[in-house]
Amino acid sequence: MKKKLFLVVAVITILSLAIFSSCKPGEVVTETETAEETTEEEATVEEETAVEEEVxxxxxxxxxxxxGPITGFLAVAEVICNSMYNLFTEQVNEAGGVPLSQYGTMVPLNWVIYNDQGDTGRAATNVERLISQDLVDIIYGSYGTFQGFAQEPLVNNLAEEFKTIYMVGNGTCVKWETAEEFFDIYATDEPxxxxxxxxNEWEYTIWTEGPRAFHIExxxxxxxxxxxxxxxVWENGTLYGAxxxxxLEYFLPQVGIEILSKDQYPLxxxxxxxLITKAQGLNPDAIIQFSYPGDGMLSIENMIAMDYNPKLFYNSLGTTSSDAYTRFGSNLDGIMYQSxxxxxxxxSVGPFGTGIDVMNAYIEKYGLAPDLVDGPMAYGTVEAMYELIRRAxxxxxxxxxxxxxKTKDNPIPTVLGPLYWDKGPWPELPETxxxxxxxxxxxxxxxCQIIAAGFGEMGGLEREWNVEDWITGTPLYPKPDWK
Incomplete structure (x- = not known):
């Protein structure tokens, strides 16, 4: 176990060094444990702000x-996201910067970054500082559905004075208590x-990941x-898992699929x-795991060790990172995931090409596979942030x-697909x-292939879209044996 843990830490450390060493001189990267600490980089931020006010x-x-959780139990996820937004920043600045048409100029894209260790209190301190002291133009929020909702009241309160948008990239919107309540929102023409x-009169926390309803469909x-x-069903003990x-429990009875057991586990x-032993006794057709990267990879490792190979294995966020490719290689064959x-x-296309182009740019920059879930969520979110400012x-x-x-009539092209907001602060985006x-x-x-897509039709929503535009492969079933 110690050897495996050392390997994971080593991979994270190597990638982190590659990521942070790639920052351009024009980028401001600030990492703090608490908001009370002051660094030379922060002083630079203050001086830069003063200059901007004078010009x-x-x-x-x-x-x-x-x-974000640069350290702590979610550091694996932050490394994934950090690598993607650093790639995008490099692409923007190499192309001349962010166009600001009202001034007839292009300016560099810089960042102010703090470490929250995955803690909601630290994140709140950091968010308040970013908005009220650093005066950033827009925020890319911390990792996890739980963080988006933890910071939402603070963001909206500060918006009365500062009007700063907080984009939740790696987290889903949950504004309802039940699945029925979610679909009732769409039963009228009102937002x-x-x-x-x-x-749209008060919400400054904006999500870029579609509702879980569409993905579970x-x-x-x-x-x-x-x-x-x-x-x-295995779900991690997070708002995302719940x-x-x-x-899932809302849709499965509609199609006659039985849930033999459901277990929640700590992150x-x-x-x-x-859990594997219990599943072996029940002998289901499929294991459905709502995971984050770390717990998702651990379940694969334990399944291989116990030689348990379900006919279908859905592991939402644990199979698509460079770490997963390094650890499991061809044993990933047949595993399904959120996409x-x-x-x-x-x-899948944005300002710097198609999803394949971005994937290849990532491989060229880091020499590793990009994460196929949290990675594009991070990249697509900063694409949207960039495009909102470019359009403004x-x-x-x-x-x-x-x-x-305005995006309903003019969606933002991103590697996630075209983004627009209409019914609520969540995007109207098919999930796959x-x-x-x-x-x-x-x-x-x-x-990696896309084998299914959903857009709320099982819940009674009427949509004008072509599902074939999203699907690129046929499901592989049953899953191949472990190698």
Whole structure:
């Protein structure tokens, strides 16, 4: 166990060094344990802000803010996200910067970054500092569904004075108590409201990952297509896990699939053996695991060690990182996961090319496979942040927010697919299921195909879209044996 832990830490350390050493001189990267500490980089930020205020013709840079778990139990996920937004920043600055049409200029994209260790209190301190002291133009939020909702009240309170948008990339929106309540939101032509006020009058926390309803619908479509009749469900003890199970339990009875058991486990779980043993006794057609990267990889490791190979294995966020490719190679073959348009759909395209182009740029920069889930979520979110400011042509906060409300008629092209906001602060974006197909020990993402997509139709929503634009492969079932 110590040897395995050392290997994981070593991989994270190597990638972290590669990521942070890649920052350009124009980038401001600040990492702090607490907001009370002051560093030379922070002093630079303050000086830079003062200069911007003195230059009447416009800002000298666009400043993105971020708080994330650089250390702590979610550090694996942060490394994935950090590597992607650093790649995007490098691409923007090599292309000349962010166009600001109101000033007839292009300026560099810089960052102010703090470490929250995955703690909501630290993240709140960092968010308040980013908004009220660093005066960043827009924020890319901390990892996890739980963080998005923990910071939402603070962001919206500060918006009364600062109007700073907090984009939740790696987390899903949960504004409802039940699946039925979610679909009821769409039963009228009115936008989502709270206290009688439509969301676009007060909400400055904006999500880029679609509701779990759409993704779980895609998953159920796959289960139904291949003939699954029974499942065992494992969910990590997070809001993400609970929300995923909520919609799975809503949809499965509609198609006659039985849940034999459902178990919740702690995010810092050390051993899946008891859950695997229980599943072996139940003999389901499929194991459905709502995971984060670390726990998702551990379950694969334990399954291989116990020689338990379910006919279908869905592992939402644990199979698509460079670490997963390094550890499991061809044993990833056949595992399904949460996905978007990235990388193979023709709808996966942004300012720097297609999803395949971005994947290849990542491999060229880091020499490793990009994460196929959290990675594109991070990259697609900063694509959207960049595009909102580019369209506004200014860093004026009112102008940036106004661009969000225009996206229904002019979606933002991203590697996730075209993003727009309408019914609520979550995007109207089809969600998909990906699968490793024909995986070899040398693959770095080339094996990933999109095998299903959902957009709320099982819940009664009427959509005008072509599902075939999203799907790039046929489900592989049953899953191949471990090698």
């Amino acid at each position: 009447a013709e416009g800002p000298t840079s666009v400043k993105f803010g971020h708080t 989502y409201s709270e206290n009688g006020m439509p969301w 895609a998953l159920v479509n796959v289960l139904q297509e291949v003939g699954v009749e029974s499942v065992v 929300e995923s199970s909520r919609f 810092d779980i050390l051993d899946f053996s008891p 978007f348009a990235f990388p193979t759909s023709p709808l 042509g200014t860093t004026d906060k009112d102008a940036i927010y106004a661009e969000i409300l 299921v990906g699968q490793h197909i024909g995986t070899s020990d040398t693959d770095l993402g080339q094996d």
